[in-house]
Amino acid sequence: MQSFSVILSILGLGLLHVAIGALDPDGVPYPDDPSVLNQQAGIAILKNYEHKKRTDYIFRQNLSPTAKLADKIVAQIKKTEDITIWNRYANSNNPKFPGQNFASARSTIGTTDLFKVVKRLPKGSLLHAHLTAMLPYGIIFQTILNTPGMVISAATDLASDANKNNTSINFAHSNTTVTAAAASIWTTSYIPNTPVLVTEAADAFPGGRVAFLAFLKDRVTLGIDDAEQSELGVDAIWKKFQGIFGTVGTAWSYEPLVRSFLQDLFGSLADDGVQWVEIRNGGNNGVVKTGDSVASPDPDYWYNLFQDEVTKFKATRKGRNFWGTRIIWTVSRGRERARIISDMKNALNFKAKYPDLISGYDLVSQEDLGRSLSDLTPELLWFQQQAGARNLTIPYFFHAGETLGDGNSTDDNIISAVKFGTRRIGHGFSLFKHPTLMDIYKEENVAVEVCLISNEALRLNDNVLQHPLPALIANGVYTALSNDDPAIEGQDDAGLSYDFYEAIQGFENIGLAGLGNLAQNSVLFSNFEDQNSYKWYTDIEEGANGSGIKADHVREWNKDWEKFCKWVVSEFGAKYNATA
Amino acid sequence: MQARIKNINAWPSTMPDEEWEEVATGIPTTEEPFIKQYVSGREALIAQEQKQRSDFAFRQSLSPIAQKACRIVSKIRDHEAATIWNSGLEDILAQKIGANVYPGMMFSLAKERMESTALWKIMKKMPKGALLHAHMDAMVDFDYLFGVLLETKGMHIYCNSALDTDIAREGAPVKFRFQVKDRVDGASIWSPEYIPDTPILLTQAADAFPKGGRQGFIAWLKDRCTITNTESIEHHHGVDAVWRKFSSCFGILNTIMFYEPIFRLFMRRMLKQLLDDGVKWVDLRLAFVFRYYKEGTDEPEDTFHEIFRVFGEEIENFKKSEEGKGFWGARMIWTGLRLLDTRKMVEDMDACISVKLAYPHLISGFDLVGQEDAGKPLKAVLPELFWFKKQCAQEGVNIPFFFHAGECLGDGSDTDQNLFDAVLLGTRRIGHGFSLYKHPLLIDMIKEKKILVESCPISNEVLRLCASIMSHPLPALLARGVSCSLCNDDPAILGQDTSGMTHDFWQCLQGWENLGLAGLGSLAENSVRWAAFEDESNSEWMQNIKDATLGSGVRAEKMKEWSIEWEQFCLWIVTEFDDDE
Ligand SMILES: [Zn+2]
């Protein structure tokens, strides 16, 4: 901080004593008067000094001339579209404005040039996403409808709107002929839990198949209404959110469907420029083999199937540049000790069996209402001991600080997480209120997986402008953008483009270069292979200069980034009239 | 984040009992040394972080009674969070506005319920020191003000168009003024025949209001002058939309309150409510874009000297009165409008200097107001500001800056960057500083230069910078060691509906575990420490703030007075609320 005090003394209050020169007819100094220029120069120095602390400072310093130009062009695109698309400065109650909530802005976003740019940007890795909430449900329900033998059932009849909105709905595969139901699931005479052919239920739905698919999708997504009722609060939206996973879990349980979903999922990630994905998923993966109707008793079946599909995808044209995927094992944090321990044992067994596939361990579901990491201390220390004893590398990637609180137990999770040696944290929404911790996260190279749209959909912020991401970047904390549950939370696309768009549209201080840095960070903080903490740490420090898989991928990403910047210049340079 | 609910039973992971028993013996208890070590490491980290807080020193020096009071209040807070602020989260309730009750819910939805809590009773009684950021025209509750308006002889209503339809009544620039002679003829202002700009005797017009006569009239006028409950929860319409309404309120109010008899009553009401709320000093802000009328005249004053004469007189009268006993006083931060052109802005600055020369003890500083996002950034008015500084120096007056800055969302936008200018221009305090938490370097400078942030949590929420107290960034500033105080900004318009600050204090206490009563005490103490009691040079200002209670001037004296009140207050909590500790 030496140079800081120097700056202070240069700038100090002394500035005000700079002599004022000639005055205009009103007796006011001209805008180019030394006193005015001096003040402006002072601000430029300060801003520059502040930027040195940013996480993306070095990345910006090293931009190639092409990348610098691309950055300028994109800033111009944003400025232009702020006015032409988002009506900045328009003095009326216009429905569109900068900082509009994502849910209602989404359809407009897709039409912008800025989105075209972002769509094409090489995104590196997706580090935080939950398996059953990644692939859009439009595709999922359509596939179910097209798959023979799929049945639907509900815990009550689905005649009334209230039941339609609240009853738990399940999908399954039936290997026997399902006789036409005695009563339609949409009438009060439906007998609860009776399986009905999905095709039959769809045709009987008021409005037919199209309306049926729309109804199902609406049931399992958070919409504009939810976004615009933030006054109902976080717990209320979580109730709705949690309820969704039951239904969609059953959609992900029949082998041909799972295989098809995985191909679709990897394909759409690749389409979006995502090359690596770490998927969070619970360990209890029963799967119903093709043609069966009960889950296979073989606990390995799902894991083999998953690995199979990854290999298959990498062999396709689309999958050529796909680096791959690993799974972060998750368990619900609401469980009591015995069940957590039992789950941990499973995780360790599967880790031993599938070392390349299983990447780490995490706890999920609403932090505010579940057990805190501090409360889980014995279990978590036990797990580390066991893993050490069995020579298994299965580090923590905790959800932490996904909360509005300041000093409550959820907020404290960000302290516990770093003490447990977490390699990244999911969300870290409350981290910006903790200066000491931010320093520790920086020093120990712990990255934050930031999920802008997810936090908005779950009511931590009303719109992207209120998100604390800029504070983390300004403090030099490593961050990467993730999409969490894009099928539920409104992105309706497995890729990262909407989250990237929100970041660049929201914050002048990020810009294209800032986005590039966020994408590069995601590669830097990917858990490509088992590493001890020392190797993990040094690989991050060395980045593209290191050796090994990570360095290779960073270099590959750097190349893609240059290519992308070139594309931006040739595609938009003339239109937005920017020159170097 | 995700919750997994699976109903597939063919899952082989359930540990057999005998195995579990074996495993269970291997799980460390919380008494194990390495767990204890982990836990103590964790505590040390928290302690290290607490040391950086701006309220650390204050907390360290709490008396035993104050410590006990803090514990009691935190217990009450937890208890009320679990009882009063818990609707049980029935599915149906959870999706209905107002029915879902939870800690940290939006201010306008929580207001009524909060006023019935024990926490409210405590906050109400708390000695709050000084109110450092409040716009005078938005200080007095409208029930009172409109009552006075209707009772004041000779008040008339007029408008540049007929107020005959709902749409006209919603947006037309309605105005009021005193007339020596009552004007009772002419077509009703509520009819299409109304001749634009004709003053109509207010009592007559109010009684003839088409939707419910006089009562309907008052309700309508309130709607025009406040951010309504509906508006305050419709956050998705964004900041600019709510500011359009907000700005329009002032236009109406400025034609009501600057007629001398009304103004005097306004002052008395405001000062009394402040003192009743435990506020002993107020640094008001006011934009001088209105006309002031002496009692019995319908010709406006040419200058603002007269209003300042009355302003000073009312303050002194109040201090001398029985109900004003113990009140320290008030001063005015002159505010220009940031969107004025150079000439108008300079004329306004000139008027400020001229009043300062006449009433040096009443003018404490200068500021610019109006929506930051929509007006000129500070960097665009540097020539005017430098002129002002030079002019002050020539006239031998000291009018420091107390800028609004960073009352915005966004990061790196012009408005956000006003923070840089404010600091470099030597501002003594910053109004709002909402976006400051994103600027680590500026934070360090602000600490070094002893600049205080006047934080206005309810104002920021209602004007849509954050959805609730829970997402306000003040905790981040406190954690960094920035000195802050709590303020209410525009309580009559924004919904607090009283001059006092209890609502803002209550919201912070309930919102943040890390604050607690001790944190609030520190914020109140700061407000005294940074109040502009008297003219001070830059170095005196700095020194007196550094010296705090150890100094020798007014500031030190007031701070000592405040800490005595604080101790009495803590004692009161302990006697009143200690049940079983
Ligand atoms: Zn998550």
Ligand SMILES: [Zn+2]
């Ligand atoms: Zn203000």
